[in-house]
Amino acid sequence: xxxxxxxxxxxxxxxxxxxxxxxxxxxxxxxxxxxxxxxxxxxxxxxxxxxxxxxxxxxxxxxxxxxxxxxxxxxxxxx
Amino acid sequence: xxxxxxxxxxxxxxxxxxxxxxxxxxxxxxxxxxxxxxxxxxxxxxxxxxxxxxxxxxxxxxxxxxxxxxxxxxxxxxxxxxxxxxxxxxxxxxxxxxxxxxxxxxxxxxxxxxxxxxxxxxxxxxxxxxxxxxxxxxxxxxxxxxxxxxxxxxxxxxxxxxxxxxxxxxxxxxxxxxxxxxxxxxxxxxxxxxxxxxxxxxxxxxxxxxxxxxxxxxxxxxxxxxxxxxxxxxxxxxxxxxxxxxxxxxxxxxxxxxxxxxxxxxxxxxxxxxxxxxxxxxxxxxxxxxxxxxxxxxxxxxxxxxxxxxxxxxxxxxxxxxxxxxxxxxxxxxxxxxxxxxxxxxxxxxxxxxxxxxxxxxxxxxxxxxxxxxxxxxxxxxxxxxxxxxxxxxxxxxxxxxxxxxxxxxxxxxxxxxxxxxxxxxxxxxxxxxxxxxxxxxxxxxxxxxxxxxxxxxxxxxxxxxxxxxxxxxxxx
Numbered sequence: 001x002x003x004x005x006x007x008x009x010x011x012x013x014x015x016x017x018x019x020x021x022x023x024x025x026x027x028x029x030x031x032x033x034x035x036x037x038x039x040x041x042x043x044x045x046x047x048x049x050x051x052x053x054x055x056x057x058x059x060x061x062x063x064x065x066x067x068x069x070x071x072x073x074x075x076x077x078x079x
Numbered sequence: 080x081x082x083x084x085x086x087x088x089x090x091x092x093x094x095x096x097x098x099x100x101x102x103x104x105x106x107x108x109x110x111x112x113x114x115x116x117x118x119x120x121x122x123x124x125x126x127x128x129x130x131x132x133x134x135x136x137x138x139x140x141x142x143x144x145x146x147x148x149x150x151x152x153x154x155x156x157x158x159x160x161x162x163x164x165x166x167x168x169x170x171x172x173x174x175x176x177x178x179x180x181x182x183x184x185x186x187x188x189x190x191x192x193x194x195x196x197x198x199x200x201x202x203x204x205x206x207x208x209x210x211x212x213x214x215x216x217x218x219x220x221x222x223x224x225x226x227x228x229x230x231x232x233x234x235x236x237x238x239x240x241x242x243x244x245x246x247x248x249x250x251x252x253x254x255x256x257x258x259x260x261x262x263x264x265x266x267x268x269x270x271x272x273x274x275x276x277x278x279x280x281x282x283x284x285x286x287x288x289x290x291x292x293x294x295x296x297x298x299x300x301x302x303x304x305x306x307x308x309x310x311x312x313x314x315x316x317x318x319x320x321x322x323x324x325x326x327x328x329x330x331x332x333x334x335x336x337x338x339x340x341x342x343x344x345x346x347x348x349x350x351x352x353x354x355x356x357x358x359x360x361x362x363x364x365x366x367x368x369x370x371x372x373x374x375x376x377x378x379x380x381x382x383x384x385x386x387x388x389x390x391x392x393x394x395x396x397x398x399x400x401x402x403x404x405x406x407x408x409x410x411x412x413x414x415x416x417x418x419x420x421x422x423x424x425x426x427x428x429x430x431x432x433x434x435x436x437x438x439x440x441x442x443x444x445x446x447x448x449x450x451x452x453x454x455x456x457x458x459x460x461x462x463x464x465x466x467x468x469x470x471x472x473x474x475x476x477x478x479x480x481x482x483x484x485x486x487x488x489x490x491x492x493x494x495x496x497x498x499x500x501x502x503x504x505x506x507x508x509x510x511x512x513x514x515x516x517x518x519x520x521x522x523x524x525x526x527x528x529x530x531x532x533x534x535x536x537x538x539x540x541x542x543x544x545x546x547x548x549x550x551x552x553x554x555x556x
Binding site: 006008009010013018048050052055056057071073075076077078079 | 338387
């Protein structure tokens with residue numbers, strides 16, 4: 001399945017880009033993040049990440065569907 | 080000391096071995112006003128109030144500018160040309176503070192102390208004019224004219240803004256940008272809560288402060304700046320950080336809260352307080368070139384910060400402005416957006432971000448709008464859950480309060496060297512644990528990351544035990 005993924009803040013820094021198109025066999029957002037974490041060495045544990053798909057927050061354990069446009073949002077504190 | 084006197088003013092003696100700078104100011108009666116020759120001036124004061132307000136100003140100057148000594152007196156009665164009407168003397172370790180304090184004192188006396196004057200011209204005497212009101216006569220209408228012509232504002236909207244009380248927590252980068260616009264818009268009461276002092280590394284983004292403000296308390300400097308910017312509003316300075324102890328009273332005093340803080344602990348504390356007290360919270364968070372803004376409005380269905388992150392992330396997991404860096408313009412942009420949301424909320428306008436999170440990246444102007452809703456397991460907004468009661472403490476709060484620390488990790492998690500001076504009872508011994516927390520109230524539970532301790536705290540609070548959880552656990556220390 002092909003999905004789009006957008007990164008924010010520290011994830012963008014660690015990935016080195018804003019957005020990409022990826023082939024994945026992960027079924028949930030949690031598994032997908034795990035794949036990316038392994039590939040790119042993301043330091044944030046999955047419990048600290050929020051996922052949104054097509055402009056809506058989603059449960060990490062829900063199923064990814066075709067055409068997903070996923071945003072991974074780490075917590076941000078600065079001010 | 081501040082004195083009102085009828086006899087002629089002679090400079091008061093000022094001596095202090097610790098002072099490197101003495102600055103005095105004398106205000107005198109001059110021979111012309113408004114193009115007309117003046118013969119003499121007459122001053123009148125409501126002495127008890129003038130002296131108490133004057134005293135207040137001197138105390139403010141002393142604390143804001145770190146003065147060693149400050150004195151002032153104001154003359155009343157008939158004064159001839161060239162006579163001294165007001166005298167101010169300040170002594171400070173450094174000349175810069177002495178100059179600034181002297182200017183501050185005369186400006187504030189003119190603005191706040193109830194003294195009236197009558198000018199005697201060749202053509203006859205003028206009316207009595209309040210010195211403290213002379214600059215203010217009828218100009219408020221003019222001040223807001225360009226916004227009251229907007230149909231969304233109008234006279235009614237302006238009245239709402241002027242009746243509103245807005246608390247800005249954190250007078251850093253976000254506060255620097257939002258505060259001047261809130262003052263300019265005529266928000267009637269603005270509270271500024273910050274316990275920090277200005278540092279040079281703040282100045283690239285905290286544009287409320289000048290180079291010479293280094294070391295001064297932020298809330299006081301910001302308040303002085305806003306009072307001068309708009310004399311029609313009331314500005315309350317709170318030279319303290321927001322904590323679990325002072326938070327409820329503070330937030331309860333205001334209608335709308337703006338989060339200008341830079342750490343998870345305070346952001347979540349503020350979130351919990353606002354949900355509990357039913358106050359709209361305008362929240363923003365920043366990272367390098369990008370940021371997020373949202374409104375937590377307990378009256379909406381959009382939920383709160385804990386609907387997104389039920390547990391407060393521990394500080395340091397993603398880096399603060401100090402570690403990760405931040406472009407100075409970023410808090411400027413987001414602070415202005417926060418002020419915009421404050422005004423929309425007060426005016427009851429559409430389009431408030433109460434059910435959305437807006438992200439904006441200043442590198443490429445990419446924006447995202449992510450819809451939010453209440454999360455059923457949110458400790459604040461979830462079904463059947465009582466709101467959390469400020470369960471979390473930072474290490475600094477725990478230590479300064481002198482609460483007992485209790486490490487609830489299992490023995491196999493203990494480091495070879497004990498890093499906590501507190502006690503250890505693992506979670507696997509619930510009876511012992513219960514007895515300890517019951518006998519040592521209030522105490523702070525500590526686990527590896529603050530998840531287990533928070534869950535246990537929630538349970539124990541159900542039994543009426545006063546107990547807290549260390550945010551982020553051992554990992555945050």
